[in-house]
Each structure stands twice: as C-alpha cells, then as structure tokens.
Amino acid sequence: MQLSKSDYMLFLKHPAWLWIKKHAKHLLPPIDPALQARFDEGHAFEPHAEALFPDLVRLGFSDFAGYRSLTSLTSKTWQEGAKAVAQGRYEDGPITCITDIVSWDGDGYVLTEIKSSTSAKPEHTFDLAFQRVVLEGAGLPISRCEVAHVNRDYVRDGQIDPKDLVAITNITEAVAGQIENTRTWIDHALKVAASDTMPDAAPERARLKSYDEWLEIREKLDPPLAPDSIHRLPFINAEKSSALIEAGITSIDAIDDPSVLGKSTRRYLAARAQGSRTIDRDALDRFLGGIVYPVYYFDYETTQSLLPPWNGTRPYQQVPFQYSLHIQHEPGGDIEHREYLHRDESNPMPALLKRIREDVGDVGSVLVWYEPFEKSRNTEMAAAFPEHAAFLSNLNARVIDLMQPFSDETITDPAFMGSASIKKVLAALVPELAYDDLDIKEGASASRLWKDVTLTNPEATERDKVYADLVAYCTRDTWAMVAIHRALMA
Numbered sequence: 001m002q003l004s005k006s007d008y009m010l011f012l013k014h015p016a017w018l019w020i021k022k023h024a025k026h027l028l029p030p031i032d033p034a035l036q037a038r039f040d041e042g043h044a045f046e047p048h049a050e051a052l053f054p055d056l057v058r059l060g061f062s063d064f065a066g067y068r069s070l071t072s073l074t075s076k077t078w079q080e081g082a083k084a085v086a087q088g089r090y091e092d093g094p095i096t097c098i099t100d101i102v103s104w105d106g107d108g109y110v111l112t113e114i115k116s117s118t119s120a121k122p123e124h125t126f127d128l129a130f131q132r133v134v135l136e137g138a139g140l141p142i143s144r145c146e147v148a149h150v151n152r153d154y155v156r157d158g159q160i161d162p163k164d165l166v167a168i169t170n171i172t173e174a175v176a177g178q179i180e181n182t183r184t185w186i187d188h189a190l191k192v193a194a195s196d197t198m199p200d201a202a203p204e205r206a207r208l209k210s211y212d213e214w215l216e217i218r219e220k221l222d223p224p225l226a227p228d229s230i231h232r233l234p235f236i237n238a239e240k241s242s243a244l245i246e247a248g249i250t251s252i253d254a255i256d257d258p259s260v261l262g263k264s265t266r267r268y269l270a271a272r273a274q275g276s277r278t279i280d281r282d283a284l285d286r287f288l289g290g291i292v293y294p295v296y297y298f299d300y301e302t303t304q305s306l307l308p309p310w311n312g313t314r315p316y317q318q319v320p321f322q323y324s325l326h327i328q329h330e331p332g333g334d335i336e337h338r339e340y341l342h343r344d345e346s347n348p349m350p351a352l353l354k355r356i357r358e359d360v361g362d363v364g365s366v367l368v369w370y371e372p373f374e375k376s377r378n379t380e381m382a383a384a385f386p387e388h389a390a391f392l393s394n395l396n397a398r399v400i401d402l403m404q405p406f407s408d409e410t411i412t413d414p415a416f417m418g419s420a421s422i423k424k425v426l427a428a429l430v431p432e433l434a435y436d437d438l439d440i441k442e443g444a445s446a447s448r449l450w451k452d453v454t455l456t457n458p459e460a461t462e463r464d465k466v467y468a469d470l471v472a473y474c475t476r477d478t479w480a481m482v483a484i485h486r487a488l489m490a
Contacts, residue, residue: 001193003186005097008130009123011189015199022193037448041306042116046100048307049114049148051162053084053103060087070098092137094190099131101148108143111135112168116306118152118315120169128171129178133186145175150315156308165307165315277413277428284410288488291400294364297326297481300377301446301474303348309455310347312384320377321348321450324474325359326482335482341471345455349381353388360395367481369422371401402481405488426480429487433480439465440473 001022011018020027031039050056057077061067067089074088084103089096101112113128115121128145135142151167192199302318313319321342328335340355342348360366368374375396382389405411406420415428426433435441440449450470453463460466 001094001190002091003095003190003193005127005130005134007193008095008186008189009127011185011192012123012126015189015192018189018192019195019198023198034444034448038116042114045116045150045306046114048160048162049112049166050086050101052148052166052168053086053101055083056086056101056103057082057084058086059089061089071096090135090138090140092134095130095134095137095186097131097134099135102135102140105143108141109135110144110146111142112146112148115147115149118150120147120149120171125171125174125178126182128175129182130186132175133179133182143172144170145172146170150306152315154308155314156311158311160307274412275414277411277415280410283408284405284488287405287410291365291367291485292363292398293331294327294329294361295485296360296364296366297328297478297485298360298366298368298374299324299474299477299481300374301443301450301470302377303447303451303455305451305455309345313347317380318373318377319348320352320381321454322446322470322474323352323356324471324478326478327359328482337475337478339471339475341467341474343454343467345458349385353381353385353392356395357388357391362394364398365400366395366398367400367402367485369401369403369477369481371399371403375399402484411488422477422480422484425484430480430483433483435473435476438469438473438476440469446470446473 007018007021010021050058059070059073059077061070070089071091074085074090077085077088084101085099086101087098088102089098099111100114103110103112111128111131113124113131115124124147128147132142132145147169148166149169151165154165300320301322302320304316304318306315308314308317310319323340325338326335327338338359340352340359342352378392378396382392401407403420403422403425406416406425413428416424419425423435440446449466453460453466
C-alpha cells in the first residue's frame with residue numbers, strides 16, 4: 001500500500017484520518033463549497049508562481065492511468081534535459097508524491113512548494129520534509145527547499161506581474177531539522193495504513209486535565225507525535241464545550257493551566273459554573289449610556305480574493321460590496337432601513353462610499369458587531385479614497401461595539417456557549433428571531449456567492465436570487481442588532 005503526501009498530512013492531523021481514507025473512504029466528509037472555493041483560489045495562483053520558472057515543463061495527469069504512468073514520464077522528462085518540472089511524480093518504494101515544482105540549480109535540485117498563504121507556515125515544513133524524503137530516495141539530491149506564496153504587500157496596478165505577486169521563502173534549514181522525525185512518522189503511517197484496525201479516534205490526550213500533562217505523555221510515545229502545530233488538545237483555541245463535558249471537564253478548576261484554553265472556552269466554563277445568566281448592571285448602564293441618538297445599526301459584507309480583481313487592492317483584502325443600515329432617530333422612535341448592494345464587476349468601493357455618505361448623518365452612534373472589522377474597512381477605504389477620509393474618520397470615531405457587553409463578560413449566560421457571536425447572543429436573548437429561514441446564513445457564504453454571480457459567472461441564472469438572499473441576510477444582521485439593543489434596555 002502506497003503512502004502519498006496527502007495521506008501523510010492526514011496522518012499528522014490524526015492517524016485515524018489516514019486509516020479512514022485507506023479503509024473507509026466513504027466516511028470522509030465531502031468537500032463543501034467554501035473549501036472548494038479556497039482550492040480554486042489556490043489553483044488560480046499556481047500559474048503565476050510557475051511563471052517565475054521560464055524553462056518549466058508542466059506534466060500532471062487527468063485520469064488514473066495517467067497518474068500511474070506519471071512517474072516514468074517524469075523520469076523521462078528529466079533525462080531529456082529539463083531544467084524545471086511542475087506536477088511531476090516521484091516514488092521511493094511505498095512512498096510517493098507529486099511536487100509543485102522541482103528545478104536544477106547546478107548544485108542539486110530545488111524543491112518549490114506553491115502555497116496560497118501569505119507566508120510560509122509551520123505545516124509547510126512537514127509537507128516539504130515528506131517530499132524531500134521521497135525525492136532523495138528516488139535519487140534526486142535536494143539543495144534547497146522553498147515556499148512560493150502570496151506577497152501580502154502586493155498592490156495591483158494594471159496586469160498582475162508574477163514577480164511582484166509571488167514571494168519565495170527559503171525553509172531549507174527547517175525542513176532539514178524534520179527529516180529524521182519524518183522518516184519515523186512515515187514508518188508509523190505505513191503501519192496505520194496497513195492495519196485492519198482503526199486507531200483510537202479519541203486518544204488519551206482528550207481526557208487529560210492539563211496541557212503540560214499532554215506534553216509529558218507525548219514525549220514518551222513511540223513513535224513521537226508531530227509538534228503542536230499539527231496535534232492539539234481538542235478543546236484548545238476552539239468552542240468545544242461538548243468535548244469538554246465528555247472529557248469530564250466541566251469547570252476551570254478541572255484545568256491545571258487555564259491559560260492553554262481559548263477565550264471562548266474560558267467564558268463558557270465560567271458561565272456554566274455560574275449556572276444562569278449574570279449581568280453587571282452598573283457596567284451595562286455605563287455602556288448603554290454612551291449610545292447617542294440617532295443610532296445607526298450598521299454592517300458590511302465583504303469579498304476577498306487571492307488575485308486582487310481591481311487596481312489598488314491587495315491579495316485577500318476585505319473589500320466591502322454591501323451594507324445594511326437600520327436607523328432610529330430617537331429612543332422608542334420608528335426605525336427605517338437603508339442598504340446598498342453592488343451588482344456589477346467594477347470596484348464596489350467608490351459607489352458604496354458615495355451611498356454611505358448619503359445614508360449616514362454626521363452625528364449619532366454607529367452600532368456594529370465586532371468593531372475592528374468595520375473600522376478596519378473604513379480605514380483601508382480612507383487610504384484608498386482620500387476624498388472620503390474625513391468622513392470615514394468621523395464614522396469610526398462614532399462606532400460603538402454592541403458585542404462589547406458580551407465579550408467583556410458584562411453579561412454572561414451558559415446559553416452563549418462561550419461565544420460572543422451575534423447568532424449565539426441572539427438565540428439566547430431574542431429566540432424568536434433567528435437566521436434559520438434564510439438561504440444565506442453566514443458571512444463566508446455571502447462573500448463566496450456574491451463573487452460567484454458578480455465576478456466569476458455574471459450570467460448565472462441564479463444571480464437575482466443570490467442578490468435577494470444577500471439583501472435578506474445583511475438586513476437580518478442589522479435587525480438582530482436592533483433586537484439585542486432593545487433587549488439590553490428592557
């Protein structure tokens with residue numbers, strides 16, 4: 001049974017994932033639209049990285065027969081004098097990999113992995129270490145290992161220039177430091193893949209009381225497990241209340257070192273220990289007293305792309321294409337709704353800014369949920385469009401974060417599940433108002449669908465339906481803020 005690079009990376013996440021792929025592939029979760037969109041972004045970036053290698057020969061395969069013959073085709077390509085090969089396949093006994101780019105630099109072969117991130121990540125070291133073991137076992141001495149990734153500082157100005165868009169980070173030393181561990185993990189992975197029994201999917205570390213205890217046990221395992229960037233306690237940096245309860249951890253007292261827990265988990269455990277909703281009334285009154293009428297309940301929806309679609313934008317820049325605005329001019333007064341949704345492939349920001357200036361007055365509080373997001377968008381747009389800078393600066397100065405009483409624990413409730421997200425808070429405070437009736441229920445889907453019907457496939461038959469759904473979703477976000485504000489004042 002062969003072990004590919006993707007098999008190996010699954011093993012590092014958890015040996016059970018590798019076993020399932022080899023013995024029960026139907027149990028693997030399907031690729032959802034959001035993940036597929038990220039894959040598509042990465043594939044669109046590859047040609048720009050490949051363009052840095054002018055003598056590149058691109059191979060690859062389109063079916064299983066092509067995959068099986070790719071190793072011999074790769075070998076033949078090198079024998080014929082290639083200087084650089086993309087999507088070649090290499091084998092060393094039971095281990096195999098398809099590489100993004102391998103090139104000859106006169107001293108040895110350079111292994112270049114193309115990643116759609118804006119920097120070289122720790123997990124890239126394990127990825128390239130596996131490839132290096134395979135290639136050197138196949139007779140190709142590796143002189144350098146590098147990651148070709150997105151230059152976060154690139155700003156589009158006309159046609160995209162690969163030399164400006166792509167950055168390369170040398171990680172040869174880090175990869176070399178993982179080679180011996182990689183050989184050990186490969187041996188263990190091959191045993192897992194060949195086993196008739198799936199490894200324990202809930203290993204002992206899920207039941208440990210402290211992170212230090214886990215670190216101590218990890219060092220005694222044979223073979224050793226991968227570093228923390230791959231293996232993590234299941235309740236760290238995530239909202240994992242059910243896992244905590246199953247592990248017998250129902251209060252912070254059960255954790256020797258609470259600092260290893262994510263903020264949401266600590267909030268959840270603290271609220272659960274209280275047993276019911278708690279409110280610091282003085283703190284809440286101070287917060288509410290700072291809100292000045294007219295009140296503007298405001299929310300952006302944004303799009304981001306690896307390849308910046310408009311001049312003046314950067315890779316992965318969050319570009320607003322829509323906003324929803326509910327306005328209440330006085331306490332207890334009527335509420336009006338205004339909105340903007342950009343509906344063509346031009347840069348949304350100029351038209352959106354023009355409309356905001358018409359809809360938002362010069363005085364009154366601007367209520368948002370998680371102020372760093374909206375304020376950062378305003379700051380970015382002010383830099384790009386200085387004629388709006390004074391207005392946006394004033395707007396930011398008036399922003400009040402309606403999430404604050406929940407994130408700073410002025411209000412706690414086990415029903416929040418440790419989260420200060422608008423959906424968790426809304427479900428607890430205003431349960432009759434939800435998102436369940438909407439076809440778009442969260443921001444990532446809104447971003448992906450807008451980009452799909454506006455930039456990628458503007459002739460899509462579902463375009464009008466998507467736009468209607470976007471309006472409904474963004475409107476619900478600001479109406480939810482209205483409802484939560486009312487609940488806080490009750």
